[in-house]
Amino acid sequence: xxxxxxxxxxxxxxxxxxxxxxxxxxxxxxxIDPVQAxxxxxxxxNMSEAKRAQLAEYWGVNTPLWERYAxxxxxxxxxDLGTSLRFNAPVIDVIATRAVNSLALMATAWAVSGVLGxxxxxxxxxxxxxxxxxxxxxxxxxxxxxxxxxxxxxFLIVFSVxxxxxxxxxxxxxxxxxxxxxxxxxxxxxxxxALTLSVIGVANIALHTREKTIDVLESxxxxxxxxxxxxxxxxxxxxxxxxxxxxALTLQFASISEIFGGSVLVxxxxxxxxxxxxxxxxxxxxxxALLVGIALFSAAFVFTGNLIASTLYxxxxxxMRKGAAHG
Numbered sequence: 021x022x023x024x025x026x027x028x029x030x031x032x033x034x035x036x037x038x039x040x041x042x043x044x045x046x047x048x049x050x051x052i053d054p055v056q057a058x059x060x061x062x063x064x065x066n067m068s069e070a071k072r073a074q075l076a077e078y079w080g081v082n083t084p085l086w087e088r089y090a091x092x093x094x095x096x097x098x099x100d101l102g103t104s105l106r107f108n109a110p111v112i113d114v115i116a117t118r119a120v121n122s123l124a125l126m127a128t129a130w131a132v133s134g135v136l137g138x139x140x141x142x143x144x145x146x147x148x149x150x151x152x153x154x155x156x157x158x159x160x161x162x163x164x165x166x167x168x169x170x171x172x173x174x175f176l177i178v179f180s181v182x183x184x185x186x187x188x189x190x191x192x193x194x195x196x197x198x199x200x201x202x203x204x205x206x207x208x209x210x211x212x213x214a215l216t217l218s219v220i221g222v223a224n225i226a227l228h229t230r231e232k233t234i235d236v237l238e239s240x241x242x243x244x245x246x247x248x249x250x251x252x253x254x255x256x257x258x259x260x261x262x263x264x265x266x267x268a269l270t271l272q273f274a275s276i277s278e279i280f281g282g283s284v285l286v287x288x289x290x291x292x293x294x295x296x297x298x299x300x301x302x303x304x305x306x307x308x309a310l311l312v313g314i315a316l317f318s319a320a321f322v323f324t325g326n327l328i329a330s331t332l333y334x335x336x337x338x339x340m341r342k343g344a345a346h347g
Contacts, residue, residue, distance in 0.1 A: 032323055039319045040096075040312050044089045047308040054079040054306030058106065079105060079306070092309065101316075102309030106302055111313040114298060119317065121191050122294035124206075125286070126279050128214040133221030133279075134272040140222065141229025142264065146252055148234055156230070160223040168282045172216045172289035179212055186212040189291035213290045217282050224275060229268050236260040270332040276325030280318060 055075045059067070067075075080088055092102055101111035144156035163171075179185050187193070191209050192201045236242055237252065237260070245255040256264075284296030291297070295314050302310040 104310035106307040129217035132218035137225030145233025274329040
């Protein structure tokens with residue numbers, strides 16, 4: 021256990037260092053001029069050279085990469101992620117505010133896609149070769165090839181514009197103070213983005229569970245149970261659910277990175293103020309401090325999901341646990 025913890029802590033530290041350094045390098049080689057991107061082209065053209073130089077110094081445009089990274093790293097050791105020049109606020113505050121919305125969106129989509137995918141996978145596997153199986157497989161193959169942003173735009177047109185069931189975007193009603201926003205209001209604004217994200221995430225878990233269901237139904241112990249008079253669903257319920265649930269849950273935790281990546285596009289389509297939208301804003305504005313902070317949070321989030329998935333793999337397959345212990 022001690023070796024396992026030490027190895028994963030070392031991996032986590034190296035991952036954070038690599039992510040921060042790569043993000044700084046990408047921001048540095050980006051053709052975006054932070055000063056022009058944030059003050060606007062018209063204002064930049066009419067600005068004096070002295071003012072341009074002052075803003076360039078404020079944004080650290082002419083500071084060497086290694087110096088900016090070293091200064092940021094020293095501040096990080098003191099618990100300071102820097103200040104977001106784009107939002108004019110500490111990076112940790114921007115992340116904390118936006119993370120609440122993003123985590124609510126991703127958690128809802130993650131849970132819905134997992135439950136729906138698991139149910140559809142069992143339904144398709146138990147009816148292998150029948151019409152319902154072909155419908156589920158066709159649904160999964162279609163969604164696996166549909167771009168997330170395109171589905172989001174389609175849902176927005178149908179459910180918001182034409183039917184008027186959901187708001188056009190944002191996480192709260194426009195013009196309503198934060199104190200007056202109810203849980204129902206927040207849930208109403210969350211529903212359509214979460215639905216979009218969860219529908220996309222169903223495919224992998226459903227197809228995987230379908231194959232596992234077929235394997236379970238063809239196993240000797242299920243055949244013996246059916247020979248004793250149990251129905252297909254009874255045999256699955258009494259003897260197959262555990263063998264299906266653990267691999268599905270493991271795959272679901274491993275898909276956290278896909279959920280996070282999809283949330284960036286969904287937040288843009290629905291103007292949902294989460295980390296994905298903040299990352300796009302930071303990238304287009306050359307806000308290195310905020311972009312690095314969001315990248316570190318994202319990497320830590322995905323690393324945790326993969327770590328949980330790896331641990332569950334050891335529960336599902338003891339051979340992997342033994343291999344990890346000797347590694």
